[in-house]
Amino acid sequence: MPILQSLQSLQSLQSLQSLQSLQSLQSLQSLGAARASPAGQIMAKDGISGIWQDVTAPQPRDFGAPSNFRAWGGQSQQMILANEILSRITYGADLDSQTCTIYALEIIDPSDTSPSVAINALAHFSAPSPDDFVLQARLVHDYADLRIDRVAEITDQTAGVIGYFAPLLPLQPGQMPRTMALIQLAMDCAGHVAQHVKHALACRRPDAVSAQIQPIIPTPSHASLPSGHATEAFAVAETLRQLIPESRKTAGVDSQLIQMAARIAANRTVAGVHFPVDSFAGAMLGFCIADVLAARSGQATGIAPVRFNGAGAGNIDFFTSQVWHDGTRQTVVTDDGATLVESLPGTVTTDMSALLRHVWTEAAAEWDQ
């Protein structure tokens, strides 16, 4: 009985989770062994430190040197890195056309005492019509057929998506800290930018369209389009795709990365919290974030501007080859000829971050270990 089997796999999942919590307990204990308690340290200092002795100045660190980065703790690193990206992104919302635009900033002569700023449109978003969402809601309802198959993934992915990419690669989180920092960065920035666009477009979730959707996880309180999971998953997949040296790639890994991103996006529709059209917007935005990250890291000179126009989306269904196949991002046109996702002419530039270039170079080198 298929239902029974998947129920059993759920149970085994739960036992796995409890195993994991056991392991984390053990690692806490070992951490406890490595760390001195304040009370213990008071006694130990008293016991051996003695009277004040002459001291010498430590080796100074170089001002502004990217290599200082490795001395910083993980959370501080992520804050610094996030600002390296988010400081180059701003938003506009045009009331007349109901379009939210993401702009890329380029600081000209950042080391000068009076730098200037150039602003260029990077991505435009306009929402599907209420009628489109009505048609999309039927798809969300139909996708509920897949819930028994996908429930384990859906539950995992409420907590994050990176765990689903690592198995596609020889990616050892402990041994590859810079790679982990970059994909965490892609995810953080994707989340920030997606939230902003969601806020501007303010699209309602499937549960606001029909009482029959009945999502299997709580519907988030923020707006529906673009899908944050799609944005994050595509940003992570595309960043990995660009980061890993070609000589270190296994056959077909690019396709696997993008297919995993698409599956993570679709899982949110199966769960009942996103329309398929949300995934198109998220995929486009995720690619875009990855491009900004690469450009700021000195890996690309220009970024292709893009447009998502949801009007006329109708009942278009989302799957991998709609947005990416044969190594190429796709223009998405509905059956009725409405252009949903397109690349715009020209290129957008931004200035390079010495810090990000440093981190990127170290991350790429991790794949040569």
Place this chain on the structure above:
Amino acid sequence: MVYSWNAPAPDDSFHPRLDPISAWLFSRQSAFLQSGEADTDAGMLYAMTIDAAGFDPSDQDSFRALSIPNPVNRPDIFGHPFSLDEMEPSLGAQFSNGIKDVQVTVVPLPNGGPRSADILRTAGDLGSPDTTQPDVPMSAPTAIIGIIDHGINIFHHRFRRGATGSRILSAWMQGARRLEDGRIRFGREWTQAEIEAAQDAAGSDEDALLRQIGVDFAQPGYRPLGFRSSHGTHVLDLAAGLDPTDAAGSNFPIIAVTLPPEVTRETSGSMLAVPFALGLEYIADRARRFMTFHGITVPVYVNFSFGLSGGPRAGLHRLEQTISRVCANHTDESGGALTVVTAAGNNNLARGHAAAPPDADGIDLRWQLQPGDPSANFLEIRLEMPDASDDEPSAFSLTLTPPGSTPLPGLELTGAADRDQATVQFLQRHGANIGQVSIWQNPNNITVITLAIDATDPGADNRTVAPAGEWQVSLTSNSTTPSRIDAWILRDDVPGGFRDTGRQSYFIDPAYAERDLRGFVQAEDPPDGTGQIRRAGTLNAIATGVSDATLEAPDDAVCWVVGGYTSPVQAASYSATALDALGEKTNISARSDCSPVRFGVKAAGTRSGTRVSISGTSVAAPQVVRYFAMGDGQMMPNAGSARLGDHVLISDSARLCGERDNQN
């Protein structure tokens, strides 16, 4: 225009005798064909009509000259349609009592199997005779038990005599690599002597034995015996398993056939026919050799726990007719009976059968295709025409409405005058074929219209697929009002052990209630007959013409249909319902679940010493084989739901459901 209908160009059509589902699968290179490293080599096809005489209906290898390249307009595929026009006179002469409507079925060859040029066999001979005999001959048996299944551990202790003896007279692994000097033209045969020698050599190392029958990870393909639970091992234990020290074992020898995994894997089930027919022939042939050797005649009971959906029904499926002919032939040659026991099927609640109200001149269907489906979906509409129209081509109008689309222009479908050509139209989306409609008029006043709709999710492949969602199908007769209209959705899921999955499409009908107002599953059609979806008619399509079986003379019946029940003798909700109007019948029900919350019954797991639970009518059928062959259990007249059939088999519940009996 997003969608359009297109008749195939002359050089784009498949061979007129190819059945429409095979044609669609081969022309689209279905996932199962690409499986198991199906390169150009494995894409080579092997085609034959199903007939009573064995592998090869041709005289003196005449078919060998008739290999047709490119049957589905693919240069890398060629086939062997044995019913080309020039073959028909000889076919007609050989099979004057045979199938009325010869159709070609194409099966892919397993890896390492024969190529068309290798196929060479004279009629009536299933490989050269087995001259080796086991060291300790079996005593004269009282019945022979046959099984056609997938994933059978032929070395399991439950099929042994003593430590290293075997009760298996011979086994044909159809999907195995052929030996250089193999007696059979594809797959591998294990004789009793070979099985016993292997068991003797392996001692207690069961891994060494399983490696020889498919659990070899150095070889490509699927390994059902790599799992803790395997369908065939479980089913055969229920039908024939005994403790190896039980002296009675010698009375019940076994002949086993495992189907090629490629065939089991094809989600529509449409590839089962030929391997099954060959498997049944094989069991009959080997049983006759054994009986001749011992100078005895005993009944042969064959379990087949597989099912099909769709088909012409009313006993007209080619496979049903084949079963009848093989059984009759066996009786002619040996004087003994050959009886097939099959499962009723588990699709009672699958919403896969719809029927039009009486006197309707058409049917309107709402057909839901699931998203994320990597395999094609098939719908068959079966129209029974009144006798008066016998010589008239039947004519219909079909209107298709894809999800979110306006209705497409109506399609006029006319049955071909020569009665066995499938007229075909392709459905195109943006110029790419995503569907196929065919009409096939059968001489029994039955017309079958088959719709194939492509996958809904191509993954990363750059090809146009069909949209998921609700497809509306509206069919009206332009000639006589049909006397009966039914629609069936073909199976689109995969047995356990296979990596990929289809997703079962289903009918939508607002009047259908899966549960009653108290929340209980409604396993029977409501008596008022509202709505289109019918649980009645979900019976296994290879068991639709067998209502004449009686317990007084069980061996007289060709085929028995077995449903499943749970305690306390309540028809399992999934156990299929027969369609009385077409003369279908469930004969017997046996236990398929231990209780409403303890699914399945226990029998052998893959490895000796293990027991696992498997649910479904698959595990009910072999209990009836065991009853017929060994007299195990007690047959009671059914006093409950009509779905249970005429009788209910009460088997040993401690063996099927006991917690403590784990030593076997």
